[in-house]
Amino acid sequence: MHNLMIxxxxxxxxxxxxxxxxxxxxxxxxxxxDKLTYAGNLDNLKxxxxxxxxxxxxxxxxxxxxxxxxxxxxxxxxxTIINFAxxxxxxxxxxxxxxxxxxxxxxxxxxxxxxxxxxxxxxxxVSTDEVYGHVPxxxxxxxxPVAPRxxxxxxxxxxxxxxxxxxxxxxxxxTISRGANNIGPYQYPEKVVPLFVTNAIxxxxxxxxxxxxxxRDYHYVLDHCEAIDLVLHEGKLGDIYNxxxxxxxxxxxxxxxILELLGKPETLIQPVRDRPGHDRRYALDVTKIRGLGWxxxxxxxxxxxxxxxxxxxxxxxxxxxxxxERYQEYYKRQYExxxxx
Ligand code: NAD
Ligand code: DAU
Numbered sequence: 001m002h003n004l005m006i007x008x009x010x011x012x013x014x015x016x017x018x019x020x021x022x023x024x025x026x027x028x029x030x031x032x033x034d035k036l037t038y039a040g041n042l043d044n045l046k047x048x049x050x051x052x053x054x055x056x057x058x059x060x061x062x063x064x065x066x067x068x069x070x071x072x073x074x075x076x077x078x079x080t081i082i083n084f085a086x087x088x089x090x091x092x093x094x095x096x097x098x099x100x101x102x103x104x105x106x107x108x109x110x111x112x113x114x115x116x117x118x119x120x121x122x123x124x125x126v127s128t129d130e131v132y133g134h135v136p137x138x139x140x141x142x143x144x145p146v147a148p149r150x151x152x153x154x155x156x157x158x159x160x161x162x163x164x165x166x167x168x169x170x171x172x173x174x175t176i177s178r179g180a181n182n183i184g185p186y187q188y189p190e191k192v193v194p195l196f197v198t199n200a201i202x203x204x205x206x207x208x209x210x211x212x213x214x215x216r217d218y219h220y221v222l223d224h225c226e227a228i229d230l231v232l233h234e235g236k237l238g239d240i241y242n243x244x245x246x247x248x249x250x251x252x253x254x255x256x257x258i259l260e261l262l263g264k265p266e267t268l269i270q271p272v273r274d275r276p277g278h279d280r281r282y283a284l285d286v287t288k289i290r291g292l293g294w295x296x297x298x299x300x301x302x303x304x305x306x307x308x309x310x311x312x313x314x315x316x317x318x319x320x321x322x323x324x325e326r327y328q329e330y331y332k333r334q335y336e337x338x339x340x341x
Contacts, residue, residue, distance in 0.1 A: 005078040008085030010034040012187040015044035020225040063107035080122040093152035104155035131157040139285040142240040175235040180244030184221035210274030212252035215281040217244040220298035242284040272338040
């Protein structure tokens, strides 16, 4: 395992993972294969391209395009695929599910088929706790059935099932990880934490869905990267690994913490109509990944603190995104007229 193709490597978690792997393994080569959708951004990899010019390459392409995928694998002598490429925002999947089915389901199949035909050593699928659906009590274990409830979650669950099928049917050497809500550097400001932090910096309202009592496990992105690396090197083939801190935070508490860290007033909180089909709680049992010797270095609170600091220090990164026409249009469509008192 030396020549990695990291699909979706120009996105949030993917770009953090690329940097992490190149820093950690001086003999690894990485090609990032990415379509550069609205969420893909070469600014996320600017430093990587400079620091690792001899071991890093970028190929623009769609994971649904079988011939470009194969061409890149052959050209770069790829032995391992780590698939981060996906449509990832639940609210966008509610507005228009089509791209989610294309990329998260069909695109996953295209990668698996290329890995099988070209005899790749390993395939790792980056998945999500959302595939388990709403968890009213207890915590999801890897053997639990999937019960996705949003188009995004259903598309990711379908991808996971196909990965498992390629392992069972063709003996492809796969692993799957299911992560909790990641936060940290380079997260597109549509997801709640970067959205609330950047809005609060500008004294704009923070649109809190419903009663704000939904529960998430806000998890630091580099802890997630470390765990994926561990699964890649020490995970049992064919297995699934949950990744998260294993703790819980209510959205309303996450919001108050952000405001407190930035010294902003609570009057910025704007209650808005809830997300349809909103999963009120996710909770992961992380015993299995801990059994490989992994511990997250950050609690939810630490992760939020780190994220706030990064957005305060890196306005160069998020201001051009938020002031762009594409973002503004999305924001209007998503939030205009949604206020409730
Ligand atoms: P992101 O939206 O920030 O980035 C996705 C990347 O995939 C972008 O660079 C985009 O250009 C690329 N992409 C999209 N469609 C593509 C296609 N058809 N072909 C090639 N590239 C394409 O996503 P993220 O938050 O970094 O999530 C990465 C992965 O981790 C996803 O698979 C997601 O489901 C999973 N995940 C995310 C979280 C989270 O909290 N963000 C948690 C658990 C799992
Ligand atoms: O759990 C892992 C998943 O986390 C990933 O698989 C997804 O890719 C990622 O988008 C994320 O999904 P969520 O729906 O949990 O994340 P989001 O940041 O969109 O929302 C987090 C919580 O905050 C959720 O309860 C909805 C709420 N929320 C979100 C937004 C965007 C608000 O209250 N207001 C908002 O404006």
